[in-house]
Amino acid sequence: MTIHLQRELETIRRMLLSLGALTEDRFRQAIHALNDLDVELATEIIEKDQEIDLKEVQIEEECLKVLALHQPVASDLRSLVVVIKINNDLERIADLAANIAMRVKTLAKKASPSGFTYDYRPMAEKAALMLKMSLDSFVHDDDAMAETVRLMDREVNAMRNAAYESIKKAISQTPHRAGYLMNLFLVSRHLERMADHATNIAEEVIYMRRGEIIRHTDFMDE
Amino acid sequence: MTNEIETIIHTQDLSLFYGDFQALHDISLPFAQRQVTALIGPSGCGKSSFLRSLNRMNDLTSGTRSEGAVIFEGTNILEKKIDVVSLRRRIGMVFQKPNPFPKSIYDNVAYGLVVNGIKNRSIVAARVEKSLKQAALWEEVKDRLHKPALGLSGGQQQRLCIARALAVEPEILLMDEPASALDPIATQKIEELILELKERYTIIIVTHNMQQAARVSNTTAFFYMGRLVEVGSTNALFTKPVKKETEDYITGRFG
Numbered sequence: 220m221t222i223h224l225q226r227e228l229e230t231i232r233r234m235l236l237s238l239g240a241l242t243e244d245r246f247r248q249a250i251h252a253l254n255d256l257d258v259e260l261a262t263e264i265i266e267k268d269q270e271i272d273l274k275e276v277q278i279e280e281e282c283l284k285v286l287a288l289h290q291p292v293a294s295d296l297r298s299l300v301v302v303i304k305i306n307n308d309l310e311r312i313a314d315l316a317a318n319i320a321m322r323v324k325t326l327a328k329k330a331s332p333s334g335f336t337y338d339y340r341p342m343a344e345k346a347a348l349m350l351k352m353s354l355d356s357f358v359h360d361d362d363a364m365a366e367t368v369r370l371m372d373r374e375v376n377a378m379r380n381a382a383y384e385s386i387k388k389a390i391s392q393t394p395h396r397a398g399y400l401m402n403l404f405l406v407s408r409h410l411e412r413m414a415d416h417a418t419n420i421a422e423e424v425i426y427m428r429r430g431e432i433i434r435h436t437d438f439m440d441e
Numbered sequence: 442m443t444n445e446i447e448t449i450i451h452t453q454d455l456s457l458f459y460g461d462f463q464a465l466h467d468i469s470l471p472f473a474q475r476q477v478t479a480l481i482g483p484s485g486c487g488k489s490s491f492l493r494s495l496n497r498m499n500d501l502t503s504g505t506r507s508e509g510a511v512i513f514e515g516t517n518i519l520e521k522k523i524d525v526v527s528l529r530r531r532i533g534m535v536f537q538k539p540n541p542f543p544k545s546i547y548d549n550v551a552y553g554l555v556v557n558g559i560k561n562r563s564i565v566a567a568r569v570e571k572s573l574k575q576a577a578l579w580e581e582v583k584d585r586l587h588k589p590a591l592g593l594s595g596g597q598q599q600r601l602c603i604a605r606a607l608a609v610e611p612e613i614l615l616m617d618e619p620a621s622a623l624d625p626i627a628t629q630k631i632e633e634l635i636l637e638l639k640e641r642y643t644i645i646i647v648t649h650n651m652q653q654a655a656r657v658s659n660t661t662a663f664f665y666m667g668r669l670v671e672v673g674s675t676n677a678l679f680t681k682p683v684k685k686e687t688e689d690y691i692t693g694r695f696g
Contacts, residue, residue, distance in 0.1 A: 221693035290652055292679045292691045430681025 224289045228298060231281050235302050235309075238274045239354045242309045242316075245271065246350060246413065249316040249323075250343045253406065256327040261320035268317040275310040279303060294427075301427040305357065308416040308423075312350065315409045315416075322406050329399040335389040337403055339410065342378040345371060346414040353420035362428040368421035375414035382407035449474040449643050450495065450532075450613060454509035457490055457499065464490045467509065468669045470662060472613075477635060477644045479654035479675065482664035483695065488647045491664065492615050495645065496532035497525045513613075530557055533606035537618040539598030541590035541605075546573075546582050549590045549601055553609040568608055576604035577634050596627025603634065607642075614638065616646040620653065632657050651691055655679045663687045 245264060252260040282303045285291065291299055330336070349371050356364040386404045390397050422434050451471035457464045465487045472478050480488040490499065497518065499505045510517040518528055530553070541549050550569040559565060569586075573579040578600040582593070590601055599619060606614060616635075620628040635644060635657045648654050654661055655675055662672040663686070671684045682688045689695050 224693070292651065292655070293682050293688050295692050296680060 224285070224291060224295065227281075227285050227289070228291075228295060231278065231285065231299070231302055234274070234278050234281065235306060236354075236358065238271065238278060238306065238309050239357075241271060241274070242313045243347070243350055243354065245313050245316045246347055249319040250340075250347060252320055252323045253339060253343065256323055256330060258324055258327045261323040261327075264320035265317050268313060271310060271313040275306055278306045282306070297427050297430060301357075301423045304423050305420050308419045312413050312416045315413045318409045319406055322402050322409070325402045326399065326406075329396075329402070331396075334396060335386075335393065335400065335403075337382055337385060337406075339382070339406055342375060342382070342407065342410050345375050345378065346410045346417065349375070349414050349417035350420075353417045353424065356421055356424045357427075360424070360428060362425045365421035365424040365428075369418055372414050372418040375411055379407045379411040447474040447476075448472060450511065450513045452491075452494070452509065452511050455491070455494060455511060456508040457487075457494055458506045458508075459490075459502065460504045464667050465494070466667045469509075470669055470672060472643060472645060473660065474643050475639055475641065476660060477639050477646060477658040478660045478662060479658035480645065480647045480662050480664060481649075481651060481654050481690075482670075483690065484649075485666075486664040487667040488664045489617055492617055492645060492647050494519075495613070495615055496529050496534060497523070498529075498534065500525065526556075530609045531611050532613040532615060533609065533611035534615040534617070535599070535602050535606050535619050538622050539595055539602050541593070541598050541601050543589065543591060545587045546590045546593070546601060547586040550604050550608050553605060557609055569604075572604040572608040573601075575607050575638065576600045577630060577637070578604055594627070596623050596630060599623060599627070599631060600634065603631075603638075607638075611642065613643045613645065616644060618647055618649060621649060628653070651679075663690060665690070 245267070248260060248264055251257065252264060282299055285299060289295075349368050352364055352371075353368045355361065356368065382404060386400050386407075390400045393400070419434075422432075425431065425433055448471040451469070453469050454467045455465055455469070456467055468491060470491075480492060482488045493499045494507060495511060499507070507519050509519075511519050513528075513532070516523070542552060544552070547569055550572050551565050554565050554568055559568075570579065570583075573582060578597060581597060582601075590598065593601060599622075603614075603619070620631045623631065632653060635646065638644060639659075646654075646658065658675045660672065661675045661678045663670045663678070663682075663684075665686055671678065671682060671687045673683070678687065679691060682691065
């Protein structure tokens with residue numbers, strides 16, 4: 220019976236890693252679409268989001284089945300709960316990638332060749348790296364790497380604040396461009412939320428390893 | 442933990458021998474008052490032997506010998522001079538298989554009172570009713586108190602045995618796999634009963650059913666090969682056990 224449970228847990232883990240890879244890929248595509256204001260790619264990202272939603276539901280159903288049938292305890296219980304939570308974070312990250320794609324479509328319509336723009340590449344790269352590292356820390360059960368991800372979240376928050384200041388100034392200088400600029404600012408909000416979900420994943424890995432819930436244990440920069 | 446203040450009974454370096462075989466090795470374990478403590482572990486790990494040491498039930502097996510102490514209200518109950526009948530009144534026991542006497546339902550519950558010298562009929566009747574109510578059996582048997590106890594279902598018989606144990610107003614209730622011979626519905630009733638009884642009694646329960654230990658107890662102690670491996674709050678033990686042996690046992694990765 221326990222071998223049966225281990226097999227089920229391994230299957231669920233593989234499903235989650237496949238969702239993780241898909242989500243990372245979606246995030247990368249959103250960054251490309253943003254950098255190039257590529258409307259076609261943005262449209263594709265929005266259309267494909269449902270695929271991730273379906274996978275999320277499948278994983279959750281598998282987890283619920285195992286909870287009901289095996290009633291796991293100790294490390295088995297922790298890893299299952301962690302999968303349920305990471306699953307949710309991944310789905311949210313993919314949603315945010317779709318949100319960025321929506322911003323791209325609006326920005327592309329309203330962009331003017333000589334107008335204000337904001338270089339989100341450093342922030343997007345940082346957030347994407349956090350996602351990659353959080354998933355790596357899950358794969359390798361590496362709580363030290365997960366701790367690093369938590370620290371990186373502060374940098375992303377600072378980048379969001381910098382974008383806010385810069386765009387606020389642009390709005391006061393070119394108030395007739397407020398619509399465009401607000402969309403531009405929303406991108407930073409989406410990226411910052413993606414980094415938050417990557418941080419959640421890292422915190423879940425730490426819970427899996429140590430059995431301690433460390434969320435909310437230090438001050439929030441928000 | 443709060444154990445220090447509220448400990449009702451504790452063992453000190455308790456070892457138990459069956460002839461040459463040492464069944465328990467130096468077990469020191471406190472039990473908090475009005476809490477449920479579950480003892481878990483594989484067959485032969487010593488958990489039942491330990492439970493039976495707490496009211497000297499092992500005396501009934503010839504060739505047993507104990508070392509160390511079991512301290513109940515400041516007295517080592519392993520001492521020869523202890524009156525085991527009165528000890529077992531204060532520390533009652535419910536066994537794995539329901540074992541009602543071949544008497545009426547009423548007489549089963551009244552038995553302990555009569556043995557303990559309570560003769561006043563109205564006191565006995567009141568105590569029988571109270572005990573059957575506490576054991577959540579009263580409604581089912583109040584109209585057939587003088588029918589044979591052996592006519593009850595297994596689950597009812599087990600609750601009758603609990604009522605019988607409660608009738609003499611013990612302080613501690615030892616339960617050795619009280620639900621293992623019962624179906625899921627009867628098991629659920631026993632578990633609900635345990636949760637109610639802990640308001641008044643200290644309960645120590647041996648169970649093979651880990652989910653049951655997790656559901657009903659505040660503290661869980663894991664025994665393996667006659668040794669106490671780990672004891673802690675049930676929540677902690679079932680989510681993040683400290684010892685690898687505990688983890689392996691509760692997740693079923695044993696052996």
